Amino acid sequence: MTSDVTLSDAAAKRIAQIVGADAGKQALRVSVEGGGCSGFSYKFDLVEDQQDDDVVIAKGDAKVLVDSMSLVYMAGSEIDFVDNLLGQSFQIKNPNAVASCGCGTSFAI
Numbered sequence: 063m064t065s066d067v068t069l070s071d072a073a074a075k076r077i078a079q080i081v082g083a084d085a086g087k088q089a090l091r092v093s094v095e096g097g098g099c100s101g102f103s104y105k106f107d108l109v110e111d112q113q114d115d116d117v118v119i120a121k122g123d124a125k126v127l128v129d130s131m132s133l134v135y136m137a138g139s140e141i142d143f144v145d146n147l148l149g150q151s152f153q154i155k156n157p158n159a160v161a162s163c164g165c166g167t168s169f170a171i
Contacts, residue, residue, distance in 0.1 A: 066137055066138050067117075067119050067126075067128060067133065067136050067137070067138070067139050067140070067141065068119070068121075068139075068140045068141070069119055069121040069124060069126060069140070069141050070140055070141065070142040070143065071121075072142060072143040072144070072145075073124070073141045073142050073143040073152060074121035074122050074123075074124035075122070075124070075143070076143040076150075076152075077090045077124035077125070077126065077143075078122060078123035078124045080108065081108060081124070081125070082123070084108055086110055087108040087109065087110055088109065088110055088111065088112070088125065089108075089109055089112065089118075089125040089126060089127045090106060090107070090108060090109075090124075090125070090126050090127070091105075091106070091107045091108075091109045091116075091126070091127045091128075091129075092104060092105070092106055092126055092127070092128050092132065092136070092141060092152075092154070093105045093107075093128070093129055093132045094131075094132040094135040094136060102135060104154055106152060109127065112127055113127070113129065115129050115130040115131075116128065116129055116130075117129075117130065117133055119141075126141060135156075135158065136154065136156060136158075137158060138156070138157045138158065139154050139155060139156040139157065139158075140154070140155040141153075141154055141155075142154075142155060
């Protein structure tokens with residue numbers, strides 16, 4: 063399975079820093095779960111191993127894993143890292159989302 067999910071330069075740099083600082087962790091897993099105030103929510107986890115159904119998104123030293131079910135909801139998305147006055151966070155720019163909430167991790171399709 064191929065992925066059209068991309069990483070921004072800022073996200074790749076931050077993921078490489080986070081994973082590199084945590085011994086034993088190999089990648090950042092991004093998944094979509096039911097729930098959240100808009101119907102679906104993104105979940106971010108540092109993981110040691112890749113699963114059989116994972117799609118690998120790599121850029122530089124950064125590696126992101128997305129399972130095949132979550133990939134359906136994230137098609138065409140960009141994973142970005144934002145550092146501004148409100149704080150630091152990963153954000154998913156998802157063209158499939160018709161609504162999202164202020165927390166930035168919940169969306170509706």
